[in-house]
Amino acid sequence: MSLEEVYQEIEKNKEDSIDILCELLKIPSMAAKKTGAPEAIEFLSKIFEEAGFKYFISETKGNPVFCAEMNVGSEKTLLFYDHYDVQPEDPVDLWDSPPFEPAIRDGKIFARGVSDNKGEIICRLQAIKAYNKIYGKPPINIKFVIEGEEEVGSPNLEEFVNNDKEFISDADGCIWEFGGRDGDGIQQVYLGVKGILYLHLKTRTIGRDVHSGYTQFVDNAAYELVWALSIIKDRKDKIQVPGFYDNISKPSAEDMKIIKEFELKEDLLKKMYGIEEFRLGLTGLELKKKYFLEPTCNICGLWSGYQGPGGKTVTPNEAFAKVDLRLVPGQNPKDLIEKIRKFWDENNFQHIEITEWDGYEAAKTSIKDPFAVAVIETIKEVEGHEPIIWPMVGGSGPMYLFEGVPCISIGCGHANSNAHAPNENIFIDDFVVGMKTIAKLIHRF
Amino acid sequence: MSLEEVYQEIEKNKEDSIDILCELLKIPSMAAKKTGAPEAIEFLSKIFEEAGFKYFISETKGNPVFCAEMNVGSEKTLLFYDHYDVQPEDPVDLWDSPPFEPAIRDGKIFARGVSDNKGEIICRLQAIKAYNKIYGKPPINIKFVIEGEEEVGSPNLEEFVNNDKEFISDADGCIWEFGGRDGDGIQQVYLGVKGILYLHLKTRTIGRDVHSGYTQFVDNAAYELVWALSIIKDRKDKIQVPGFYDNISKPSAEDMKIIKEFELKEDLLKKMYGIEEFRLGLTGLELKKKYFLEPTCNICGLWSGYQGPGGKTVTPNEAFAKVDLRLVPGQNPKDLIEKIRKFWDENNFQHIEITEWDGYEAAKTSIKDPFAVAVIETIKEVEGHEPIIWPMVGGSGPMYLFEGVPCISIGCGHANSNAHAPNENIFIDDFVVGMKTIAKLIHRF
Numbered sequence: 001m002s003l004e005e006v007y008q009e010i011e012k013n014k015e016d017s018i019d020i021l022c023e024l025l026k027i028p029s030m031a032a033k034k035t036g037a038p039e040a041i042e043f044l045s046k047i048f049e050e051a052g053f054k055y056f057i058s059e060t061k062g063n064p065v066f067c068a069e070m071n072v073g074s075e076k077t078l079l080f081y082d083h084y085d086v087q088p089e090d091p092v093d094l095w096d097s098p099p100f101e102p103a104i105r106d107g108k109i110f111a112r113g114v115s116d117n118k119g120e121i122i123c124r125l126q127a128i129k130a131y132n133k134i135y136g137k138p139p140i141n142i143k144f145v146i147e148g149e150e151e152v153g154s155p156n157l158e159e160f161v162n163n164d165k166e167f168i169s170d171a172d173g174c175i176w177e178f179g180g181r182d183g184d185g186i187q188q189v190y191l192g193v194k195g196i197l198y199l200h201l202k203t204r205t206i207g208r209d210v211h212s213g214y215t216q217f218v219d220n221a222a223y224e225l226v227w228a229l230s231i232i233k234d235r236k237d238k239i240q241v242p243g244f245y246d247n248i249s250k251p252s253a254e255d256m257k258i259i260k261e262f263e264l265k266e267d268l269l270k271k272m273y274g275i276e277e278f279r280l281g282l283t284g285l286e287l288k289k290k291y292f293l294e295p296t297c298n299i300c301g302l303w304s305g306y307q308g309p310g311g312k313t314v315t316p317n318e319a320f321a322k323v324d325l326r327l328v329p330g331q332n333p334k335d336l337i338e339k340i341r342k343f344w345d346e347n348n349f350q351h352i353e354i355t356e357w358d359g360y361e362a363a364k365t366s367i368k369d370p371f372a373v374a375v376i377e378t379i380k381e382v383e384g385h386e387p388i389i390w391p392m393v394g395g396s397g398p399m400y401l402f403e404g405v406p407c408i409s410i411g412c413g414h415a416n417s418n419a420h421a422p423n424e425n426i427f428i429d430d431f432v433v434g435m436k437t438i439a440k441l442i443h444r445f
Numbered sequence: 446m447s448l449e450e451v452y453q454e455i456e457k458n459k460e461d462s463i464d465i466l467c468e469l470l471k472i473p474s475m476a477a478k479k480t481g482a483p484e485a486i487e488f489l490s491k492i493f494e495e496a497g498f499k500y501f502i503s504e505t506k507g508n509p510v511f512c513a514e515m516n517v518g519s520e521k522t523l524l525f526y527d528h529y530d531v532q533p534e535d536p537v538d539l540w541d542s543p544p545f546e547p548a549i550r551d552g553k554i555f556a557r558g559v560s561d562n563k564g565e566i567i568c569r570l571q572a573i574k575a576y577n578k579i580y581g582k583p584p585i586n587i588k589f590v591i592e593g594e595e596e597v598g599s600p601n602l603e604e605f606v607n608n609d610k611e612f613i614s615d616a617d618g619c620i621w622e623f624g625g626r627d628g629d630g631i632q633q634v635y636l637g638v639k640g641i642l643y644l645h646l647k648t649r650t651i652g653r654d655v656h657s658g659y660t661q662f663v664d665n666a667a668y669e670l671v672w673a674l675s676i677i678k679d680r681k682d683k684i685q686v687p688g689f690y691d692n693i694s695k696p697s698a699e700d701m702k703i704i705k706e707f708e709l710k711e712d713l714l715k716k717m718y719g720i721e722e723f724r725l726g727l728t729g730l731e732l733k734k735k736y737f738l739e740p741t742c743n744i745c746g747l748w749s750g751y752q753g754p755g756g757k758t759v760t761p762n763e764a765f766a767k768v769d770l771r772l773v774p775g776q777n778p779k780d781l782i783e784k785i786r787k788f789w790d791e792n793n794f795q796h797i798e799i800t801e802w803d804g805y806e807a808a809k810t811s812i813k814d815p816f817a818v819a820v821i822e823t824i825k826e827v828e829g830h831e832p833i834i835w836p837m838v839g840g841s842g843p844m845y846l847f848e849g850v851p852c853i854s855i856g857c858g859h860a861n862s863n864a865h866a867p868n869e870n871i872f873i874d875d876f877v878v879g880m881k882t883i884a885k886l887i888h889r890f
Contacts, residue, residue: 032755088753152755194658198756207719211865212769213639213839215743216682216736217714217723222744223678230675233668237661269662274652274762278662291661298660299667300759301750306767310477310597311643311803313769313840314745317719322751324657324758358756395658396758420656420759 001134003443009130010435017435018109018428020047021122022102024084025111031085031152037063040084044068044121044146051129053144058164060156063148067167070128070142077141078445079171079405081397082121083150086113087420094422108425115417117177119426120434121146123412124175127438138442143171150177153198153358154398161401171405173371173445175438176397180413181430183268187379187437188388190409191258191372192364194295195327196396197336200356201225203319209305212313219351221319222304228349229321232340233297236280237290239325241336241343244295249330251293258367258391264288272415292392296326325359326396333359363399363407364392371406371445378441379410382433410437446579448888454575455880462880463554463873465492466567467547469529470556476530476594482508485529489513489566489591496574498589503609505601508593512612515573515587522586523890524616524850527566528595531558532865539867553870560862562622564871565879566591568857569620572883583887588616595622598643598803599843606846616850618816618890620883621842625858626875628713632824632832635854636703636817637809639740640772641841642781645801646670648764654750657758664796666764667749673794674766677785678742681725682735684770686781686788689740694775696738703812703836704733717860737837741771770804771841778804808844808852809837816851816890823886824855827878855882 010017024043029036041057044066048055053068066084089099089112097103099112109119124144131138145168147157161168168174181187205219233239251259266283269275278287300323305316327333337357344352365372367389379387399407412434418424455462469488474481486502489511493500498513511529534544534557542548544557554564569589576583590613592602606613613619626632650664678684696704711728714720723732749764751757772778782802789797810817812834824832844852857879863869 030755032753032757034754088751088755088757090751090753090757196758198758200756206721210718211840212741212743212745213771213841214714214718214736215741215771216739216839217732218718218720219724220744222747223674226671226674226744226747227680229668229671235672269659273655273659273663275663276651279664287662294661296657296660298657298758298760299665299671299750300657300757301752301761302667302671302764303748303752305744305746307746307748307765311645311767311769312745313641313643313743315743316746319747320752322756324756326658326660393658394661395656420757421654 003440005134006131006439007436009133010127010432010439013126013130014432017122017126017431020126021109021114021119024118024122025102025114026100028100029085029148030088031063031149032088037085037148040148041066044084047125048144051125052132058160060159062156065148065157065160066146067164068144070138072137072141074140076445077143077171078442079143079145079168079174080124081174081402081407082117082144082146082177083148084118084121084146085148085151086116086118087151091422096423107429108427110423110425112424115180115413115424115426116419117411119413119431120177120411123431123434124438127435128442130435131439131442140442140445142442143167150397153196154360155358157398157401168402169404173374174402174405174407176399176407176409177411178413179409179411180417181415182388183265183272183415186388187383187410188390189376189379190390190393191367192392193362193395193397193399193409194392195331195333195360195362195400197325197327197333197359198357199323199354201321201323202353202355203351204317204353205351206317209317210315212315215315218315220315221351222316224349224351225304225319225321228344228352229299231347239295239297241339243339244336247330247332247335248328254367255391258389259288259292260285262288262389262391268415291394293328295328295331298324300324326394327362329362329364332361360398361400362392365406365408369406372408374445375408375410375441378444379437382437382440448885450579451576451884452881454578455572455877455884458571458575459877462567462571462876465571466554466559466564469563469567470547470559471545473545474530474593475533476508476597477533482530482593485593486511489529492570493589496570497577503605505604507601510593510602510605511591512609513589515583517582517586519585521890522588522616523887524588524590524613524619525569526619526847526852527562527589527591527622528593529563529566529591530593530596531561531563532596536867541868552874553872555868555870557869560625560858560869560871561864562856564876565622565856568876568879569883572880573887575880576884576887585887585890587887588612595842598641600803602843602846613847614849619847619850619852621844621852621854622856623858624854624856625862626860627833628710628717628860632828632855633835634821634824634832635835635838636812637837638807638840638842638844639837640776640778640805640807640845642770642772642778642804643802644768644799646766646768647798647800648796649762649798650796651762654762655760657760660760663760665760666796667761669794669796670749670764670766673789673797674744676792684740684742686784688784689781692775692777692780693773699812700836703834704737705730707733707834707836709733736839738773740773740776743769745769771839772807774807774809777806805843806845807837808847810851810853814851817853819890820853820855820886823882823889827882827885
């Protein structure tokens with residue numbers, strides 16, 4: 001029995017693994033659109049049971065959380081956090097093949113959710129199956145928590161965590177959902193995630209749209225919203241809400257060391273996103289500090305009035321926006337939403353209604369934690385060189401709910417995976433190497 | 446021979462007049478959708494020829510202008526300005542009967558364009574036919590200019606005016622296209638229209654949408670647009686573009702007198718549009734001054750990024766807006782667009798592109814002009830009481846092209862005519878009284 005045999009088993013089952021992944025990818029499990037959750041749960045139940053896991057489905061106010069466990073009586077437990085929901089497929093006409101009909105081209109699998117994060121679910125499961133085929137059972141206890149609302153901000157994961165506290169708290173480490181290689185093909189390791197506050201805004205001023213010849217009489221909902229958004233953040237990206245920066249934790253010396261050493265591949269980023277110059281002309285350490293250490297305020301969507309051809313002259317009575325704020329350690333979304341509401345009220349923006357919101361805090365794991373060391377060493381050995389260490393990623397995840405469990409994010413995506421965008425994809429090779437990494441990690445850990 | 450006989454003739458021909466109007470209403474002549482112009486021209490040619498007019502069709506880069514003339518060798522000429530195009534019928538599912546199948550219910554005719562402005566075309570033509578039946582011929586020369594692109598901002602009317610200058614310039618007065626009764630049934634007279642500058646805006650920052658976890662690196666197109674719009678106008682509705690108010694003509698003592706005497710039916714307006722309080726809490730003279738004398742800046746439409754359900758986290762690379770500015774006498778749209786462009790450039794809003802624009806100046810006629818006096822006196826006599834005099838209406842029209850010709854707007858609509866909206870309608874009684882007013886006006890003038 002050797003890991004080499006496990007690797008051979010993984011290679012042998014490659015086509016099987018791709019088939020299982022494609023079956024999962026065909027299920028349009030979009031939390032935002034409230035589709036596909038029951039089908040995804042049913043499919044997960046089937047494949048985890050076949051792999052020898054015990055599973056249970058934890059109901060919440062929203063989509064249920066799928067949990068699976070393989071207890072071998074070890075003192076150590078490794079947890080995987082994943083999600084079976086995916087981003088909406090819009091704009092669907094920019095896809096080269098239908099988002100929920102997986103297609104293989106140029107050594108890549110294309111489908112919505114393949115990189116975020118159905119690819120990792122199957123990669124992790126298949127790695128464990130291959131390991132067990134050779135060794136009979138894993139050397140440690142394995143658990144999976146696969147939720148169904150990550151892409152809408154995990155509004156009900158806290159309910160799950162409160163209901164099933166021990167399921168999480170006795171884990172010695174957690175492999176987080178996402179990750180992959182950078183533009184040069186180097187594997188990356190993420191030690192933390194930002195928090196988030198997601199706001200759904202609605203402005204309604206008067207009873208109905210008005211011919212714009214009468215605009216003097218009424219409040220234009222679109223203009224009210226424009227003014228309200230313009231005072232939240234200035235053009236230097238400083239958020240103007242009083243107290244917004246009050247509770248932010250000072251970065252540690254260890255954080256600053258990682259940030260300084262971190263090689264931000266600016267040219268690669270520019271090419272990838274079609275950026276001529278980074279925002280505010282920043283570069284080098286200033287740009288890295290902005291990225292890793294500052295909270296953000298971002299308009300995700302905005303709409304009001306007439307959007308068709310030609311020139312309708314109308315004063316809209318309703319306007320809408322979706323805004324996300326990425327939070328850094330120390331910031332609490334509930335505290336911030338109260339500050340934002342107060343700021344708008346004090347500036348006479350009572351028209352602006354926060355119709356819905358969700359969010360959670362940031363979280364991170366120390367690079368010196370034994371679990372972090374194990375993950376980094378494993379990747380170094382499988383890949384043959386050092387991974388890139390991200391002290392914190394710009395994206396968010398409900399990692400704070402796993403308090404006390406060191407969480408590290410790795411995965412099988414890459415720089416052009418197009419997560420959240422058309423033509424989402426992963427390389428088949430990365431999918432396979434990912435399995436080997438997981439197999440080696442459970443062996444070592 | 447007496448006007449009374451003309452009135453009897455009008456009553457006698459009422460059903461005929463409705464039939465002719467319905468024929469015209471069946472033609473879906475929408476400039477925005479490029480439909481029905483040839484059919485409308487053909488129908489107008491037929492009915493004006495039958496009525497004894499000479500007509501010609503003046504070609505332009507867009508829809509042709511239909512012109513008709515009845516020259517009796519008089520020293521005086523009365524001109525009518527109308528348009529055969531109508532607003533698009535959308536949203537079609539809110540109509541109680543199909544928009545291009547005229548229906549009669551509750552003493553009203555329902556169809557797209559019946560109040561704006563096909564009803565007036567037929568009302569005016571039928572009045573002249575009845576007058577001629579009794580008197581043999583009109584006492585003055587009569588001309589009609591009926592264009593086909595009023596609802597899309599009359600982009601080619603200037604070309605027509607330049608080509609056929611004398612046709613317009615030798616008129617002693619012009620009855621403009623629109624008008625009607627207020628919510629209390631009182632006939633209204635409009636002495637002028639505002640100018641307009643309509644802007645189509647596009648912001649494009651980077652190559653593609655970006656996951657909002659990377660928003661720190663890029664310019665958010667929606668936020669750029671929000672900031673650009675927010676600096677154009679402050680929350681007191683003062684437009685901040687340098688020089689914007691420079692050339693505005695000071696209102697005359699006569700204007701101020703009309704405005705002071707004008708009874709703005711505030712309660713009626715509030716009820717009609719579902720307004721709790723007028724913008725900025727204004728009322729009385731301050732509100733009237735704002736309405737009649739100030740230019741506006743209004744967002745008609747706004748869109749960017751994700752507008753679907755749930756919470757997509759994206760930094761949009763494109764954002765769009767449609768903005769109309771209503772201009773007062775002295776302001777020129779070409780001058781203003783240069784000032785707006787310069788203002789944005791000086792504030793580093795090069796991202797904001799004005800992809801398209803059109804516009805024209807305001808125009809108005811003095812209440813002391815003999816033609817204005819004639820129209821007002823005629824209405825007083827037909828109606829039995831004073832009409833409401835609007836020194837200027839909040840809407841716009843290409844009246845400035847008729848420079849030197851006093852223009853007055855009256856019509857057969859009413860406060861709930863739903864021009865530009867579903868279930869557009871006029872009262873049959875108003876249509877008939879309108880004919881009597883026109884007959885009396887040509888008799889007197």
